[in-house]
Amino acid sequence: MASSPDDHLPSESIMLEAVSEDGSTAFGARICRYPSAGLAWIWVHALVAGRFYSFNSNEEAFESASESTPVDGIVSFQRDAARFWTERRVDGSDRLAASLDVAVPAHRDPHAPQTDGAVELRIRASFLSDADPGSTRQGRLEALGTVDAAMEVDGRRASVYALGHWHQQIQGHPRFRQAFTYASLRGREASAVAVVRGSDAAGFWDSGGQRRAIVSASFGPVGANRVIEFGLDDGSKVRGSADVLCTYSVPIYAVRRPGSLVRATLGGAELTGSINDYDPSRTICFPNAAGVV
Numbered sequence: 001m002a003s004s005p006d007d008h009l010p011s012e013s014i015m016l017e018a019v020s021e022d023g024s025t026a027f028g029a030r031i032c033r034y035p036s037a038g039l040a041w042i043w044v045h046a047l048v049a050g051r052f053y054s055f056n057s058n059e060e061a062f063e064s065a066s067e068s069t070p071v072d073g074i075v076s077f078q079r080d081a082a083r084f085w086t087e088r089r090v091d092g093s094d095r096l097a098a099s100l101d102v103a104v105p106a107h108r109d110p111h112a113p114q115t116d117g118a119v120e121l122r123i124r125a126s127f128l129s130d131a132d133p134g135s136t137r138q139g140r141l142e143a144l145g146t147v148d149a150a151m152e153v154d155g156r157r158a159s160v161y162a163l164g165h166w167h168q169q170i171q172g173h174p175r176f177r178q179a180f181t182y183a184s185l186r187g188r189e190a191s192a193v194a195v196v197r198g199s200d201a202a203g204f205w206d207s208g209g210q211r212r213a214i215v216s217a218s219f220g221p222v223g224a225n226r227v228i229e230f231g232l233d234d235g236s237k238v239r240g241s242a243d244v245l246c247t248y249s250v251p252i253y254a255v256r257r258p259g260s261l262v263r264a265t266l267g268g269a270e271l272t273g274s275i276n277d278y279d280p281s282r283t284i285c286f287p288n289a290a291g292v293v
Contacts, residue, residue, distance in 0.1 A: 018147035018164030019272040023245045023263045043250045048158045054112040056102035081105045110248035125149035134204040136195045140169040179279040187271035208238040240266035
């Protein structure tokens with residue numbers, strides 16, 4: 001097996017996620033390539049019929065490459081039991097569009113180990129942005145839009161037609177050295193993407209056809225309910241809270257990064273999405289808040 005690279009190696013990542021409006025069905029799929037090391041990290045999860053399935057592997061051998069993948073193009077990975085394929089393009093109306101086709105040997109476990117599981121999870125999805133992409137840091141693109149997905153797992157079929165999030169990032173400097181909280185929340189009336197690192201915050205709040213930059217953000221302590229406040233660049237505040245629907249975790253070097261699927265009310269708008277918390281000093285993830293297994 002290939003070993004995890006040092007955190008300073010150049011990387012490129014792509015992620016697509018969606019949570020249904022009622023919070024009952026969701027998926028997320030992320031691939032991070034380290035081209036110069038010939039290595040890939042793959043994280044995939046799905047919430048279907050009250051069960052959470054996940055696959056984590058940070059040791060997937062990948063064809064080495066001296067240059068990064070073209071921004072508008074295909075990323076493809078395959079081995080005996082796992083497949084991950086994405087394509088990003090621009091449609092006729094200049095909106096960002098993407099497709100995803102993933103099949104992995106998942107576990108019936110929100111905190112899956114880095115081994116192949118016994119359950120095949122298949123996700124096929126399309127994404128179409130509904131606004132210009134934003135950013136939370138240099139080299140990172142954040143796009144919100146509509147996801148149309150079909151999933152097959154454990155003899156069950158499920159579909160998701162919901163607002164979702166596509167992000168991609170090219171990074172050459174050290175990563176995962178600083179604690180952060182990252183949120184992606186989407187709704188019919190408003191949406192937000194925000195990240196907090198120490199006293200710094202970045203992101204955007206979309207509401208009423210307008211976008212405001214997020215200049216401060218707080219999420220309260222990790223728990224079953226999160227109290228949220230965004231400070232916008234016009235001096236206004238957006239306040240609300242998020243109820244955790246279920247929790248999961250992914251491996252990052254020697255620790256696990258907790259993640260959660262949530263249903264939120266912010267500024268009077270109803271949203272669903274995810275809130276993820278990373279702290280390199282933590283060695284365990286927090287317990288499952290909602291009992292989904």
